[in-house]
Amino acid sequence: MKKIKIGLIGLGRIGKMHLQNLANLRDLFEVTAICDPYSAELVELAKQFNISYTTKDYRDLLKHPDVEAVAIASATNTHAEIIMAAARAKKNIMCEKPIDTDVARIKEVLKVVADSHVKLQVGFNRRFDHNFHTIQKAVASGKLGEPQIIKISSRDPEPPSYDYIKVSGGLFNDMMIHDLDLIRFLSQSEVTEVYAKGAVLVDPEIGKLGDIDTAIVTLKFANGALGVIDNSRKAVYGYDQRAEVFGSKGQAFSENDKLSNVEIDLEDGGHLDKIPYFFIERYQQAYVAEFKEFYNCIVTDHQPLVTGLDGLRAVQLALACHQSLIAKSPVQLEY
Structure with missing residues (x-):
């Protein structure tokens, strides 16, 4: 099995999680270079994961002969610049969301990617969650x-x-963007109208x-x-993540993941395991699955499950x- 030599740009919370996941996928990937202009752990992480090359400048990483693909987990305002540089360097790209917050800038990025004939997978990890993916398959x-x-x-x-x-x-743009991508994925249709209501109910600051x-958005779809x-x-009870599709022949819905679904009933009442506290714990499987998809789309030459166009649509929504x-x-919505 061919290993893909990959460089990781950005070593914050998400970047370090990706580094660990890539190390666990050692049959598929070899992390050959890491980059972060601010991290004080750069050398330490390189030693821990046996990585020979470190740099504070992503341009140096892109020039390295042992980098075939890149994973971008840097600050949002750097994504577009790094994607275009990586595409021009003929590297396949997995980038955290969003590509950018400006639609015109995203379109510029997608043109560079298309002209460079490389893969771009956007990090909307919820599409790879076992629950949501099963619902989508039932719809499709x-x-x-x-x-x-x-x-x-x-x-x-x-x-935050x-x-x-x-x-x-x-x-x-920060939180609901994941759900806007997921609802396109589950509906198998484009959104034609949104109506948003919002409030400040948690913290006046x-x-x-x-x-x-706090927000509720209603949507209409082309279908x-x-x-x-x-x-x-x-x-207050944890990271609440649920979805439902109701159709003409039935419904599919997912409740929150728990360590177990066992209910223990005692004299003082029933007890269930708590739901995961936050996203890294909740979507651990999905983060690994998205890198498996990135690998497969490179070696089999197919489009990723989450393309640059999907990244554009989420920002537009x-x-x-x-x-x-x-x-x-x-x-x-007009596209």
Whole structure:
């Protein structure tokens, strides 16, 4: 089995998780280089994972002869620049979401990728979750008939820091963007209209920073289906991740993952395992699966499950949700 020599750019929380997952996928990947301009752990991580090349400049990593592909987990405002440089260097690319927050910039990136004839997979990991992927297969197979209602609930256990919120681009662009991609995946259709409502119900300081912490968005799809997404920045019981597709022949829905589904009933009442606390724990399997898909799309020369176009559509939907919130009216989507 051919191993792909991969370089990792960005060693924050997500980058270090990717590094560990790539090390666990040693039959598929060999991490040959890592890069981060700010990390104080660069040399230590290189020793820990037996990586021979480190640099603070991604351009040096892209020039390295032992780098065939790259995984980008750097700050959002660097994604577009690094993707285009990697594409021009003829490296296949897996990049965390979003590609950029500006639609025109994303289109520029996608043109460079297309002209360079390389793969670009965007890190919408929820498509690789075992629960959501099973629902999507039921929809795609026609088992549920024509989709009529799609629901997603996505609620974080705690808000991010105020410093993060200041640069996040807002709840729709930072948090709900995952759900906007997932609902396209589950519905098998493009969104034609969004209507967003938002509130500050968790922390007044978030409102002072110009953001919301609670939102409900209703959607209309080209295939006639209706959808709803609800988000909250704080669910005190853990990381709440559920989805449902209701169709003309039946429904498919997923509850939250738990360590087990066993209920223990005692004199003081029933007891269940708690749901996972946050995304790295909840989507551990999905993060590994997305790298397996990245490997397969390279060696078999097929398009990734999450393409650059999917990355563009998610940002377009997030921007439309923000526009709807401000305008207090539905927004039509034209692509």
